[in-house]
Amino acid sequence: MRILHTSDWHLGRSFHREGMLGHQAAYVDHLLEVVEAERVDLVVVAGDVYDRALPHVDAVRLADETLARLAASRAKVVITSGNHDSAQRLGFSSRLIDAAGVFIRTDAASVGTPVLLDDDHGPVAVYGIPYLDPDAVREPWGLTGRSHEAALAEAMRRVRSDLGSRNARSIVLAHAFVAGAQPSDSERDISVGGVSLVSTSVFDGIDYTALGHLHGPHTLTDAVRYSGSPLAYSFSEAAQVKGSWLVDLGSDGTTHAEFVEAPVPRPLARIRGTIDELLADPRLDVHETSWVQATLTDDSRPMQAMERLRARFPHTLVLAFEPAGGDPTAVPLARTTGRSDHAIALDFVSELRGSAATEAESALLLDACDACAEDPDADVLLTEPVG
Structure with missing residues (x-):
């Protein structure tokens, strides 16, 4: 299965009061070109589709057009919400949209229920973990700790519990600050009680983990990566190369990833x-x-x-x-x-x-x-x- 891993689109964001919507639309064109040219089977978007919980109508229009184009493409799509998104707004009508091959996962209660896909080598279970506010899930999940690691550890316990009953390769989408990566100035602080870091070991045993939140691309392990944002959203990102990961998932769960650079409308x-x-x-x-x-x-x-x-x-x-x-x-x-x-x-x-x-x-x-x-x-x- 060939996967295109992207995240942190931040549709509707401005850059020092300069509108970015035209540049974001150009990235969408690039994304669809890569899907067709590279024969991508699955596009994963690991959170922060929008830049704010109540996005501007033009940003919603671009998102609607993007999802329609992806639904008409050769690829299936799995999208999760990030800390900038409103989970309820982004997830509106997601059960209807599933029928189009675009799977939007924003509800913490559904963590552990995968999107099941198949290729020539058998099933692939794709688990979308939306951004988890530790305070919001602490009581319903019975967490003993108040941290992002505690929330994600419980989410991954649920993922592994489901995965153990399946003979399937696995993909996880998560939106978090994972240890070993370097943040830039344009990411919103998600620390709770001073604890925001999550260990890479939380994702042990997963064939590929597609991370979102940090705006620079990072390879934490061969199987745990950040794609970064498709555009620069602060001058601290001036030296970053923007793009997405093109990941080949083998029959035995091994992965091979190549970075696909995105167009730079203005350096x-x-x-x-x-x-x-x-x-x-x-x-x-x-x-x-x-x-x-x-x-x-x-x-x-x-x-x-x-x-x-x-x-x-x-x-x-x-x-x-x-x-x-x-x-x-x-x-x-x-x-x-x-x-x-x-x-x-x-x-x-x-x-x-x-x-x-x-x-x-x-x-x-x-x-x-x-x-x-x-x-x-x-x-x-x-x-x-x-x-």
Whole structure:
């Protein structure tokens, strides 16, 4: 059986306020092309189909179109819910959708009941484990511990109990933070009571475990892998190669996996230097069409830095300022007692930018302070001269 393992689509997500739906639709096109070109028998989606529990109507429309196209393809499909999904909304009408060969598993109560498929070598039991909130399953499952490992260990006990009665190869889908993988900035923290890690040993004895949640691809063992997200959702993912795993499940349960890279509609770049260096360096030509995170190291904050950078890098989205030799985490500490709001604001500008406010800026700040004050005259009397 040939399996395509993907996860963490996050349909409807934006990237620093830039819409991603068009790029996500392009990934769906790629996914269907791989299914046909590689003669995929089963597509597994290990959670976080949507980016939020109440997805935008355009994201729902893309999901509907995607599922219809997959149902019409040569492949069967098994989908589980992730921590970003609403299990009830994603699982709506799942019993009807099963008839189309798309199996959506979002109910914790159904854990241990597999989707049964067949190939030339016999049956394959596919167990979809939705994201399990330890607090939600602790009482109904009688868990003694309050952790993700306790919840998944019980889920896998139920899987093994069912699998023991079958002469079948096994596939498990799970959405969790499994030890040995490196998270990025764009995953939501799922820790409960400070415990979020799950050991790979939880999945021992399963022929292939398709993981979701982390956005980078990871091979924890030959049989336990993360596919990662199909697109980058934070600049911390700039160096990650995105895609999915193409897994061949043999007659004896052994697996062979190859990574299929996804298209990159717009690459990410993190650049650093003084503004003059960034605007002049010919080595940065390659990033002129990228989404850019720029960190300026000028001694003082350049005027109109974002506008100047976007003249060369029009897709600059994030701008940071870390002067050479400075402490980017330092917080300006100024004496505030007995001083006017205007004077404190002037000190803040000086500390943040590395140079004093101009007379025009000082006048603008004074107007702003007056507009917020209950008694504007009181602030004017306390105002200190610029410089």
